[in-house]
Amino acid sequence: MSERSGKVQTVLGLIEPDQLGRTMTHEHLTMAFECCHVPPAPGDEDLATAPIKMKNIHWLQQNPYSHKENLLLNQETEAVKEELLCYRKAGGGTIVENTTTGIHRNLPVLRQLAKDTGVHVLAGAGYYVDATHSDETKKMTVEKLTDIIVSEVLHGADGTDIRCGVIGEIGTSWPITESEKKVLRATAHAQTHLGCPVIIHPGRNKAAPAEAIRILQEAGGDISKTVMSHLDRSIFDHGELLEFAKMGSYLEYDLFGTEMLNYTFNLDVDMPSDSQRVQILAFLIKEGYEDRLLIAHDIHTKNRLTKYGGHGYSHILKNIVPKMLSRGITQNQVDKILIDNPKHWLTFK
Numbered sequence: 001m002s003e004r005s006g007k008v009q010t011v012l013g014l015i016e017p018d019q020l021g022r023t024m025t026h027e028h029l030t031m032a033f034e035c036c037h038v039p040p041a042p043g044d045e046d047l048a049t050a051p052i053k054m055k056n057i058h059w060l061q062q063n064p065y066s067h068k069e070n071l072l073l074n075q076e077t078e079a080v081k082e083e084l085l086c087y088r089k090a091g092g093g094t095i096v097e098n099t100t101t102g103i104h105r106n107l108p109v110l111r112q113l114a115k116d117t118g119v120h121v122l123a124g125a126g127y128y129v130d131a132t133h134s135d136e137t138k139k140m141t142v143e144k145l146t147d148i149i150v151s152e153v154l155h156g157a158d159g160t161d162i163r164c165g166v167i168g169e170i171g172t173s174w175p176i177t178e179s180e181k182k183v184l185r186a187t188a189h190a191q192t193h194l195g196c197p198v199i200i201h202p203g204r205n206k207a208a209p210a211e212a213i214r215i216l217q218e219a220g221g222d223i224s225k226t227v228m229s230h231l232d233r234s235i236f237d238h239g240e241l242l243e244f245a246k247m248g249s250y251l252e253y254d255l256f257g258t259e260m261l262n263y264t265f266n267l268d269v270d271m272p273s274d275s276q277r278v279q280i281l282a283f284l285i286k287e288g289y290e291d292r293l294l295i296a297h298d299i300h301t302k303n304r305l306t307k308y309g310g311h312g313y314s315h316i317l318k319n320i321v322p323k324m325l326s327r328g329i330t331q332n333q334v335d336k337i338l339i340d341n342p343k344h345w346l347t348f349k
């Protein structure tokens with residue numbers, strides 16, 4: 001048994017699982033997303049370079065990835081700190097910060113935010129999608145990748161002594177690349193060694209979540225302690241969703257607050273509204289999955305912050321929970337989704 005067994009590892013050290021409280025299992029507090037810039041539509045070039053102003057907010061919400069400055073959440077630490085204080089006031093306890101290598105993880109900033117706000121923050125080990133893997137990363141063996149991920153959890157990451165409390169978000173594209181497959185196998189090996197929580201970012205295809213789970217499974221990963229993120233934009237057919245749910249991972253709806261007409265990363269996808277997300281949660285609860293559901297906002301661009309007219313980190317607590325209750329989801333089920341399920345996922349075996 002390790003010192004982590006039965007505990008949760010935050011950026012300020014180990015805590016008891018009961019200390020977590022209400023938990024957003026997929027957020028970013030500081031990161032940069034230049035890797036995923038989408039050129040603006042013809043005619044929108046001026047909007048894409050204009051300073052962020054009230055009159056441009058709607059365009060920004062519809063085209064968040066076409067404005068380079070909007071992709072730099074790491075410039076907004078003061079605003080994020082204010083938001084975390086509001087999150088605490090609204091009853092929030094913990095944030096799982098999913099920034100991994102490739103999108104500018106900054107552990108000292110996470111530690112300072114946790115100290116300044118009293119919100120428990122967990123950091124993520126491992127690597128984002130292939131497009132951000134360095135040449136050095138791409139050349140690594142599964143064994144080397146495993147050693148690095150294990151060390152990020154046991155000793156600290158990025159040259160600091162700040163330890164990660166989850167592996168992920170581990171990035172995958174569609175189709176999953178060879179480098180991403182190695183990282184998935186290393187994730188499974190590290191999880192076997194550590195007994196820790198894992199969280200996966202699937203490629204933008206309905207087959208992507210199951211394929212990532214199969215690779216983890218074949219490498220010995222513990223799927224019952226693994227979260228599949230971004231199901232909001234991945235699997236739409238209810239039958240296919242239930243087939244995926246049977247594989248046994250946690251099912252995460254983590255794009256609450258994102259309502260856009262054209263999802264520029266995949267124009268075939270109609271991004272659901274928050275009301276539709278609540279309907280899907282109610283459906284999965286009816287089908288017996290209330291112990292496997294997790295929710296979050298996945299804030300990763302400036303426009304999602306209240307400073308820029310966005311919904312902020314408290315949207316779920318302030319607006320979505322009342323909506324869930326009004327749609328027949330019970331308080332006990334809400335508490336499972338926000339408190340009990342995150343607690344079980346985040347506790348080391």
Ligand SMILES: CCC(=O)NCCS(=O)(=O)O
Pocket residue numbers: 033103201230233255265298300
């Ligand atoms: C780093 C943040 C991230 O990957 N968010 C997911 C966005 S999406 O793929 O669901 O559009």
